[in-house]
Amino acid sequence: MRKAAQVIVDVPTMQTDQPFTYLIPSDVEGQLAVGMRVEVPFGKGNRHVQGFVLAIEEVAETNLSAQAFEWKEILSVLDLKPVLNTELLALADYMKEKTFAFKITCLQTMLPSVMRADYRKYIYLTDELEETWQEALFDGLDEIAWEDAVAKNILPQLMQLRRQQKVDIRYEVNTRNKVKKIRHISAQMTFEQLEEARLDLRKNSQKKEQLLTYLQQLGSEALTSVKEMKMLGFSTAVLNDAAKKGWLTFVETETYRDPFADQTFEKTTALSLNDEQKAAVDQILTSVDQKNNKTYLLEGITGSGKTEVYLQVIAEVLTQGKTAMMLVPEISLTPQMVQRFKSRFGEQVAVMHSALSQGEKYDEWRKIERGEAQVVVGVRSAIFAPLDNLGVIIIDEEHEASYKQEETPRYHARDLAIWRGAYHHCPVVLGSATPSLESRARAQKNVYERLILTQRANQTATLPTIEVVDMREEIQNKNNSSFSLALQEKLQDRFVKGEQSVLLLNRRGYSSFVMCRDCGYVLPCPNCDISLTLHMDTKTMKCHYCGHEERIPYRCPNCDGDKIRYYGTGTQKVEEELQQLFPEMRVLRMDVDTTRRKGAHEKLLTAFGNHEADILLGTQMIAKGLDFPNVTLVGVLNADTALNLPDFRSSERTFQLLTQVSGRAGRAEKPGEVIIQSFNPEHYAIQLAKAQDFEDFYQKEMYVRHRGDYPPFYYTVQITASHPEENQAAKQMFEIVNELKNGLSDQCILLGPTPNAIMRVNNRYFYQVIIKYKNEPNLQPILKKILTDTQRATAHGLKLSIDSEPMNFI
Numbered sequence: 001m002r003k004a005a006q007v008i009v010d011v012p013t014m015q016t017d018q019p020f021t022y023l024i025p026s027d028v029e030g031q032l033a034v035g036m037r038v039e040v041p042f043g044k045g046n047r048h049v050q051g052f053v054l055a056i057e058e059v060a061e062t063n064l065s066a067q068a069f070e071w072k073e074i075l076s077v078l079d080l081k082p083v084l085n086t087e088l089l090a091l092a093d094y095m096k097e098k099t100f101a102f103k104i105t106c107l108q109t110m111l112p113s114v115m116r117a118d119y120r121k122y123i124y125l126t127d128e129l130e131e132t133w134q135e136a137l138f139d140g141l142d143e144i145a146w147e148d149a150v151a152k153n154i155l156p157q158l159m160q161l162r163r164q165q166k167v168d169i170r171y172e173v174n175t176r177n178k179v180k181k182i183r184h185i186s187a188q189m190t191f192e193q194l195e196e197a198r199l200d201l202r203k204n205s206q207k208k209e210q211l212l213t214y215l216q217q218l219g220s221e222a223l224t225s226v227k228e229m230k231m232l233g234f235s236t237a238v239l240n241d242a243a244k245k246g247w248l249t250f251v252e253t254e255t256y257r258d259p260f261a262d263q264t265f266e267k268t269t270a271l272s273l274n275d276e277q278k279a280a281v282d283q284i285l286t287s288v289d290q291k292n293n294k295t296y297l298l299e300g301i302t303g304s305g306k307t308e309v310y311l312q313v314i315a316e317v318l319t320q321g322k323t324a325m326m327l328v329p330e331i332s333l334t335p336q337m338v339q340r341f342k343s344r345f346g347e348q349v350a351v352m353h354s355a356l357s358q359g360e361k362y363d364e365w366r367k368i369e370r371g372e373a374q375v376v377v378g379v380r381s382a383i384f385a386p387l388d389n390l391g392v393i394i395i396d397e398e399h400e401a402s403y404k405q406e407e408t409p410r411y412h413a414r415d416l417a418i419w420r421g422a423y424h425h426c427p428v429v430l431g432s433a434t435p436s437l438e439s440r441a442r443a444q445k446n447v448y449e450r451l452i453l454t455q456r457a458n459q460t461a462t463l464p465t466i467e468v469v470d471m472r473e474e475i476q477n478k479n480n481s482s483f484s485l486a487l488q489e490k491l492q493d494r495f496v497k498g499e500q501s502v503l504l505l506n507r508r509g510y511s512s513f514v515m516c517r518d519c520g521y522v523l524p525c526p527n528c529d530i531s532l533t534l535h536m537d538t539k540t541m542k543c544h545y546c547g548h549e550e551r552i553p554y555r556c557p558n559c560d561g562d563k564i565r566y567y568g569t570g571t572q573k574v575e576e577e578l579q580q581l582f583p584e585m586r587v588l589r590m591d592v593d594t595t596r597r598k599g600a601h602e603k604l605l606t607a608f609g610n611h612e613a614d615i616l617l618g619t620q621m622i623a624k625g626l627d628f629p630n631v632t633l634v635g636v637l638n639a640d641t642a643l644n645l646p647d648f649r650s651s652e653r654t655f656q657l658l659t660q661v662s663g664r665a666g667r668a669e670k671p672g673e674v675i676i677q678s679f680n681p682e683h684y685a686i687q688l689a690k691a692q693d694f695e696d697f698y699q700k701e702m703y704v705r706h707r708g709d710y711p712p713f714y715y716t717v718q719i720t721a722s723h724p725e726e727n728q729a730a731k732q733m734f735e736i737v738n739e740l741k742n743g744l745s746d747q748c749i750l751l752g753p754t755p756n757a758i759m760r761v762n763n764r765y766f767y768q769v770i771i772k773y774k775n776e777p778n779l780q781p782i783l784k785k786i787l788t789d790t791q792r793a794t795a796h797g798l799k800l801s802i803d804s805e806p807m808n809f810i
C-alpha cells in the first residue's frame, strides 16, 4: 500500500478546478496532514506549483501499476501543521458554491496574504560549463536566483547559454510567512563557574566583570534580549567574546509584531445596562447557552449602546471558555473602536485590519491559530479567522457594502458568518441603526429575530435636531457657494463658542449625472425608476438597467431653464471655498488624498480631538464611529448626489449616510444640530432621515422595491463579460442571455444585455446582464454550464464574472 494525497493546485482555470492525486514520498508520510500546503509538479513541463491537501488516501500497489499514466509525487511539504482546519476547508466548499469562484481562489482567500504562493525563479546549469565561466556567472555554484542574475547584470549572457541549451529556468514555491525572532542571551554557567571565570580576568576588564555579575544575577533559567544588554552598555564584541568563552549563549525566540505596542489601554468594566440593552444581552446569551444558531438583528439608534451590548455578550462567552468574533466595516475600525475592545479584553484581542503590514497580519493570525487570542475584531476578511469553539459572531453596521468583496471570490461576510454560526451552533448578531432592507425584511419574516434599542444610552445625550435647507432657493437668492446662508451662520456661531463642526461632502456619484440648478430636475429613464447616467466618452445619457440612451440635454426638459449642469464638486475645492469664507477658521481635510499614508487617518482624528481645528471636512469616511463630545454641528453639503445614482439602493444609501453622519453631533451634554443641504428636499429618503425614523423609511422603501421588482422581493445575479474587442464582449453577452432565456422560467426578469456604466476599463469592454429571480432551481446549473461553455472564449481574452447579490450596479 502507498499513500496518496488529493491536492488542489494553484492554477486557477476551469480545467484544473478539481483535486489531483499525488503520491506521498515515504519520508514525509508521517508528517503530512489534510489542510497543509505542498509543492507539486504540474502539467507537461512539471512546473512547480503550490497546492492544498484536501484528503489523504491509500492506493493499492496493483492500482499503481495498472494506471496508464505515471503517478507524480509531492515535491515538498510547506507546513509543519495544517493551515486550514476541517471547518475552513468545508467553508471553502460553501463559498465556491455561493460565489462561482475556483476552489483554489477560495482557499487562498482564507489565509493571510503572506501565505499565498510566491514563486522564485532560478537559472540552473544543465550542461558542463567552462570553469572560469561557471565562476564568473554562478559564483562556482550550479544555479543562481533570477534576482541575483538581474543584480549582477548577467542576464544577456545567461540567455545566450539558454539558447545553447546549457542552462534552464526552474521555479520554486516560496512561502513568505517569516516569523519575527528576537535574540536573547542566557547564562551558560553556574554561579560558581562564573565566579571562577572572574578570577581569570585581567585587570581593567571592568565590562567583563560587570557582565559576570549580571549573568550570576540572571541565573540559568532567565533570558535577556540582546537589545536590552546593549542598553545596559554591553557591546556586541563583549557579548560575542563571552559566548566564545562559554559564559553565555544566544537564544532566539519567536515574537509577534504588535501594532499596538506603544499604546496603553486602561482597563474598563461593564456599564450597568438599561432595560433594552439588558433584554438584548439576555436574549443573545440564551442562544449561546442553548447552542442555538439563531441570527439576531440588533436595531438600535446611533448612540443607543450597541457596542456595550456586544462587549457584555462577548465577556460572558469568554467566561464560558468560548471565543468570539466581531466584524466592523473598514472605516469604522477607528482607534476609538480598537480602544474599547482592548480596554475591556486586553491581550485576548486580535485585531485584523487592512492598515496592518503583511507581517503584522500574519502575527495576529498566528495568535488566533494558536489559541492565544480569543476575541477577533476585524474587517470583512477576519471572517476567516481560525477561531475554534466560537460562542458568538457579531457584525456591526451590518448594512455596509464593504462586507461584500468586490473581486473574486465575491463573498458576503454575512453569509459566511451565518454558515460558521451553524457550524459552531452559536448565534450571529447583526447590528445597525439602519439595517439593510434585506436583513430588516428577514426579521419581518422571522428568519432573523429582531432586538430593538430606541434610546440613547448616555442619559445626557439626546438626538440632534435636523434642518433641511433647500439649495434651489439659495441659488434663486444669488448664493452660488457650496454653503447655504444657514450653514454659514451656524459655522460662525460654533467658532465663536469654541465648539467644533463636521462637514460631509458626499463623493458618491461625483459628476456622474446632470441636474438642473433651477428646479433640481434629473433626467429619468422612460422605462425604469432610476435616473440616467452621463457618459462622457459617448456624450450621451444612458440607463444602466435597460440600455435606453439619449443625448445630453442643454435645456432642462422640466422648466426649460438653461442652468443644467454636471453635478459634483471635490473636497479640495470646498476647502478653498471655506478658507475664503472664514479665513480665521482652522480646517482639517480628510479624504483619500489626505489619508493615504499609514497612520494619517489616526493623526487627523487625534488632532481634531485635541481641538487643533474648528472644522473637520471630509468624505464618507468621517460619517462613522467618531465620538467627539465637542462636535455640536454637522453639515451635509450635498445630500442629493448619491440619491441620483442609477442604483436601486441609492435611497437606502442616502438614508443610511445621513443617519450615520447626524449621529456624530451632540454625543455628550451639549445638544447637536444638523444641516442637510439638498436640491430634492422633499425626497422621502431626506425627509425620513430628518425625522430619524428608520421604520417609516423601511415601509416606504419596501413599497418602492416591491413596485420595481427589486431586492428583497427578488434575488439578483449580475453576469459581466469583458473583452478587449467590443463586439466580442457584446456577442458573448448576447449568447449568454439567449442561454438564460432558454433555460430559466418565465418568472425570471432579465435586464440587459447592456454595456456597463464605464464601458471601457483598462482597454477592455464590459457588457452585463442582471437576472432577477425568486425561486429558480435551474439557475445554478445554467450558470455553471455558461462557465463551461465559455471556456474556449476565455482562452481567447474573454473574462466572465458572476456576482450573486451585487452591491453596486454602476
Ligand code: ADP
Binding pocket: 271, 272, 273, 274, 277, 300, 301, 302, 303, 304, 305, 306, 307, 308, 309, 457, 458, 459
Ligand atoms: P452605538 O454603538 O449604538 O452607537 P455606543 O455603544 O457607542 O452606541 O454607546 C454610546 C455611548 O453611550 C458611549 O459613550 C457608551 O459608553 C455609552 N453607553 C453605552 N451603554 C451605556 C449604559 N448602559 N450606561 C451609560 N452609558 C452607556
Ligand code: ZN
Binding pocket: 525, 526, 527, 528, 543, 544, 545, 546, 547, 548
Ligand atoms: Zn431604463
